[in-house]
Amino acid sequence: MTIRKKIPWVRYIILGITCLIFIYPLFYAVGVSFMTTNQFATTPPSLIPFQRPLSFFHMRTLLLINTQREPNMPFYYLNSVLRTAWYIVWTVLISFVAGYVFARLRFRGKNAIFLILLMTTMIPPVVTMAPTYLMMARFPLIGGNNILGQGGQGFLDTYAVLLVLNLVNILGIFLVRLSMNTFPRAIEDSGRIDGANIFRVMFQLVFPIQKPILAYVAITTGVLIWNDWYVPFVFTDRPQFQTLAAAVSRLTSVAIGQYGIPDWPRIIAMGLGLTIPSVVMFAIFQRHIVSGLASAAVKG
Amino acid sequence: MEQATTVAEGVRAGKALSLSKKENRLAWMLIGPILLYFALFQGFPIVFGLGIGFTNWVGVTSRPTFAGLRNFVRFFQDPIYLGTLWNAFYIGALVMFFNVTIGFAGAYLLNTPMKGKTLIRSIWYLPAVTAPVATTQIFLMFIDPSSGIANRALQLVGLEPIAWGYSTFWMVTWIVAYSSWRGIGGAMILWLAGLQSIDPAFYEAADIDGASGWQKLIYVTLPSLRNITTFVLITGFTGALQIFEPVLFISQAGPFGTTDVIVHRVFRDFYGDFNFGMAGAGALVITLIIFVFSLTTLRWYQVKEQ
Structure with missing residues (x-):
């Protein structure tokens, strides 16, 4: 009996310590963001990274109050927000429409097509790394390319390349279809009898009820695209085309070579501008993320 | 009529x-x-x-020629490529080991009605939503030779500072630490979903039979989790074998390429050298390994189910 009583405390202590470990790097990053580059470089590091006087220099850049240091900062935010919103809208729309069609309508080749789509998810993303680059560079009739894809830049260093790749999320289609299986057809039938056409049935009857799974698709897509540094880094050069994540990647040693001394407060503060929105979004939608992740695993 | x-x-x-x-x-x-x-x-x-x-195929504008299996022969003869494959395996195995075991332990501790459960679960998962490009920099700052807290902490307990960036062992350690920091929460949520889907009647039956906590874990919990285990193993292995960003941002394959992993090599082949043929060969090798592993695991699952 005594052991049983002690267990909750042991549980809380273990979990509490682990939570501190998970949180600590982010806590430290907040502290460093309030230092000047000089403060950080000249004082010995402390486990509690807050120094007096607090410097708001990097925070001002982050909040667009003073962007002398990063004149393109407004572009970074704008591009990140636009790109994220664009991908959320398309991914949710495509997942919903395709998921609904695969769940409800009968058409030729349905099962074979669905099987092929599912099989493509088994291909690791690394396979498409080089081909996507070649395809973007040599896309026919884009960016000065001729019909054979020669002579110009293709999609490279265009704004379109930020918006054109990977709009279809097969997992999203799969999850919507799965969730439609437990959705009573009677609701749709009653809508049809009342004279609504299929689009009204889809968007006015089914869509509102499928919100939880679509929220999961939206939030995972949003976080993925918000965090994505790769596409702007690899496919574009112009500073105005960079997203916030790509801007951070261009400050890291990957971009500037190994031998420069990194300006840590600057990098960390910009990184924080990237991290905080994700964390806030997660805090708001965490219920959907957890249940979506769980259902993807238990059912899939 | x-x-x-x-x-x-x-x-x-x-x-x-x-x-x-x-x-x-x-x-x-x-x-x-x-x-x-x-x-x-x-x-x-x-x-x-x-x-x-x-x-x-080298260079964006050049014409490709058919090479047969030459790229693959080079892949399996060149110690650099084989090395990246081996590194991906053992770094991936370490990451997967920590994610799966610590994730399971966390789920096991959390699988009970308790106050603050949602908060704790969220904090565990929080790193997974952060941007790798940003959070790798935090870890990198920790191991900065002069202004990082890792060396400061060693100094405080009276140890010599370490030149982290010049040691393969330590670079691997930090890559694994970062990847697990970011990956444990996801594994934990999957395990927790699995634990919660177990019918409580099984535990009641085990209680009536007088089973101990360990016996319940081994004879009730683990067999009921076969479904989720398969999922965690396949997604975990697939993800761990393709670790890329931590290597790119934390070690940059250093020191001297000893922490290079296969996906990073593919990226370098195509983006640094524009050698699309070798990049394609590396990518195909990873795909085949993942296919073999996934099919074997599924097979094991089906055999056990019968």
Whole structure:
């Protein structure tokens, strides 16, 4: 009996310590963001990274109050927000429409097509790394390319390349279809009898009820695209085309070579501008993320 | 009378036929553009990517020539490529080990009605939503030779500072630490979902039989989790073998390429050297390994289920 009583405390202590470990790097990053580059470089590091006087220099850049240091900062935010919103809208729309069609309508080749789509998810993303680059560079009739894809830049260093790749999320289609299986057809039938056409049935009857799974698709897509540094880094050069994540990647040693001394407060503060929105979004939608992740695993 | 029914049936059948034709057309109208886009922008690069390894293709504007298996022969003869494969395996195995075991322990501790459960679960998962490009920099700052807290902490307990960036062992340690920091929460949520789907009646039955906590874990919990174990193993292995960003941002394959992993090598091949043939060969090798592993695990799952 005594052991049983002690267990909750042991549980809380273990979990509490682990939570501190998970949180600590982010806590430290907040502290460093309030230092000047000089403060950080000249004082010995402390486990509690807050120094007096607090410097708001990097925070001002982050909040667009003073962007002398990063004149393109407004572009970074704008591009990140636009790109994220664009991908959320398309991914949710495509997942919903395709998921609904695969769940409800009968058409030729349905099962074979669905099987092929599912099989493509088994291909690791690394396979498409080089081909996507070649395809973007040599896309026919884009960016000065001729019909054979020669002579110009293709999609490279265009704004379109930020918006054109990977709009279809097969997992999203799969999850919507799965969730439609437990959705009573009677609701749709009653809508049809009342004279609504299929689009009204889809968007006015089914869509509102499928919100939880679509929220999961939206939030995972949003976080993925918000965090994505790769596409702007690899496919574009112009500073105005960079997203916030790509801007951070261009400050890291990957971009500037190994031998420069990194300006840590600057990098960390910009990184924080990237991290905080994700964390806030997660805090708001965490219920959907957890249940979506769980259902993807238990059912899939 | 008989004639009337046949006519009626004929009409009904005709209507049903035209309806399904209409349905077919409607479905294709809705899904056709999506499939067309997918085939062009996502399907084509996959097919292209599976074939590109058989070409000799260096430079974006150059003409590819057929190379047969030459890239693959080079891959399996060159110690650099084999090294990246081996590194991906053992770094991936370490990450997977920590994610799966610590994730399971966390789920096991959390699988009870308790205060603050949602908060704790969220904090564990929080790192997974952060941007790797940003959070790798935090870890990198920790191991900065002069202003990082890792060396400061060593100094405080009276140890010599370590030149982290010049030690393969420590670079691997930090890559694994970062990847687990970011990955444990996801594994924990999957395990927790699995634990919560177990019928409590099994535990009650075990209690009646007088089973101890360990016995319940081994004879009730683990066998009930076979489904989720398969999922965690396949997704975990697939993810761990493709670790890329922590290597790119924390160690940059250093020191001297000793922490290079296969996906990072593929990235360097195509983006640094524009050697699309070798990049394609590396990517195909990873794909085959992942296929073999996934199919074996599924097979094991099916055998156990029977």
